[in-house]
Amino acid sequence: ALECPFDDLLCDNLEAWGTFWDDSDVAIEGDDEAQIALRHALFQLRIAASEEDDRVSIGARTLSGLGYRGHVFWDMEIFILPFFSFTQPAIARNLLIYRWHGLPAARCYAAEGGFEGAQFPWESGAAGEDVTPHYLPLPDDCRKLQRILTGDQQLHISADIAYAIIQYWRITGDDSFMFDYGAEIVFSTAKFWGSRVEREGDQYVLRGIIGPDEYHVNVDNNFYTNYMIKWNMQAALELLIWLKKANTDIAQKLKIQLDLTSTRLSHWRQVIEHIKVPEPDEKGIIEQYERFFNRKAVDLLEYNGRRRGMDQILGLKEVNEYQVIKQPDVLMLFCLFPEEYSAHGWKANWEKYAPITDYAYGSSLGPAIQAWAACEVGLPDVGYEYFMYGARADLTDIRGNAVDGIHGASAGGLWQAVVFGFAGLYHKGDEYVARPRLPSHWKRLTFKICDRGTWQVFDLGPSAK
Ligand code: IFM
Numbered sequence: 001a002l003e004c005p006f007d008d009l010l011c012d013n014l015e016a017w018g019t020f021w022d023d024s025d026v027a028i029e030g031d032d033e034a035q036i037a038l039r040h041a042l043f044q045l046r047i048a049a050s051e052e053d054d055r056v057s058i059g060a061r062t063l064s065g066l067g068y069r070g071h072v073f074w075d076m077e078i079f080i081l082p083f084f085s086f087t088q089p090a091i092a093r094n095l096l097i098y099r100w101h102g103l104p105a106a107r108c109y110a111a112e113g114g115f116e117g118a119q120f121p122w123e124s125g126a127a128g129e130d131v132t133p134h135y136l137p138l139p140d141d142c143r144k145l146q147r148i149l150t151g152d153q154q155l156h157i158s159a160d161i162a163y164a165i166i167q168y169w170r171i172t173g174d175d176s177f178m179f180d181y182g183a184e185i186v187f188s189t190a191k192f193w194g195s196r197v198e199r200e201g202d203q204y205v206l207r208g209i210i211g212p213d214e215y216h217v218n219v220d221n222n223f224y225t226n227y228m229i230k231w232n233m234q235a236a237l238e239l240l241i242w243l244k245k246a247n248t249d250i251a252q253k254l255k256i257q258l259d260l261t262s263t264r265l266s267h268w269r270q271v272i273e274h275i276k277v278p279e280p281d282e283k284g285i286i287e288q289y290e291r292f293f294n295r296k297a298v299d300l301l302e303y304n305g306r307r308r309g310m311d312q313i314l315g316l317k318e319v320n321e322y323q324v325i326k327q328p329d330v331l332m333l334f335c336l337f338p339e340e341y342s343a344h345g346w347k348a349n350w351e352k353y354a355p356i357t358d359y360a361y362g363s364s365l366g367p368a369i370q371a372w373a374a375c376e377v378g379l380p381d382v383g384y385e386y387f388m389y390g391a392r393a394d395l396t397d398i399r400g401n402a403v404d405g406i407h408g409a410s411a412g413g414l415w416q417a418v419v420f421g422f423a424g425l426y427h428k429g430d431e432y433v434a435r436p437r438l439p440s441h442w443k444r445l446t447f448k449i450c451d452r453g454t455w456q457v458f459d460l461g462p463s464a465k
Helices: 006-024 032-048 074-087 089-101 103-112 157-172 175-196 223-246 248-257 262-274 310-314 330-336 343-356 366-376 380-395 408-422
Strands: 026-029 135-138 141-147 198-200 203-205 426-428 431-433 444-451 454-460
Touching: 006 032, 006 074, 006 444, 026 032, 026 408, 032 074, 032 380, 032 408, 074 089, 074 157, 074 408, 074 444, 089 103, 089 157, 089 175, 103 175, 157 175, 157 223, 157 444, 175 223, 175 248, 175 262, 203 262, 223 248, 223 262, 223 330, 330 343, 330 366, 343 366, 366 380, 366 408, 380 408, 408 444, 431 444
Parallel strands: none
Antiparallel strands: 026 444, 135 141, 198 203, 426 431, 444 454
């Protein structure tokens, strides 16, 4: 840079930002605060990602603060990545290849626990190694330590990564990524699940884990996790069939390298068929995990005015005993598979879980997802309130922890709340279509997505234009 005249640098800089905003901007008419907050979020995501380096990813608080020490969580694949996959596919590719570089570490991590395949740690470091802390100081007395169980129990991240790979591939049609990197990850995580689930009678179960809702630890058969396991294994089987046709050499190489024998594949089919995934009850409600509905009820409205999470108010251990959750868990799964559930199922689970979710002081990942879910049940103005809560996490420090850095997952979630929630983007047949349900004061919403190399512009009003 020192050797370049300033004006040339400025010109290059303006051109690069111009290209980025041409592809990735989202314009909201009728709401300056939402507009500024969303552009701020997209700006933060862009400056946190590398266009050149596929050995780095984005930490929970991006590069802007020391919170979570730069560690990479599921925040990356489930919350942040869709924005890049749809508008900056080259960056999304890099971010996923970071996980491929982490495969050796993920294999060792699985083997250390006595399992096969690749287990991605809950918090990953530069080479994909497990960096999840086992103890952290208590929030109100830093001389005392609390045991952190997420590293041992929050397993769903391995399936989340597989989900993000398949999602990226469907959006971009990037077969070469799948040949060289993606398929190996999806098969390796399926292999992990095949060895990790436990057989009980004629069922496969998963006990003593943590789902997305971290207020409850040591739970059995968490709906989100077991559904994602089943999905990951099914996706691996379907991918193998495709790969055998699309690239026989790579399919053969991976079959040998990963020991994908017919015995192993038929075991996967058994697990898919018999894994215990909680089913809707007669009202259509799905229990987040076994015996969750036996916990004590809490009315969050009684705690209006609080400035702390319910885990701190009720106690870290005690919160386990209550039906209050830190972030969407059942509804999170619904958002990842919105078409799988009927309007009745969405409504029943929204009514059960939205009022018991500590969106204000639980996880910052929650509000944007809750905004999206509200749109799915026909309540965009309610969704807007959650959306703005997420939008203010950094700009007005509404949670009081912006000092730790930008909330990366919340920023990515805001894009999803707008595009999947308010715009209602979904995959129909062979294309993406919108079914807008904008907040009542929004006059217009415009954005672009890149569908398998072709840019598509969405220009939406309260009813589609
Ligand atoms: O990944 C999240 C988790 O879902 C809630 N606690 C904070 C983590 C990092 O943002």
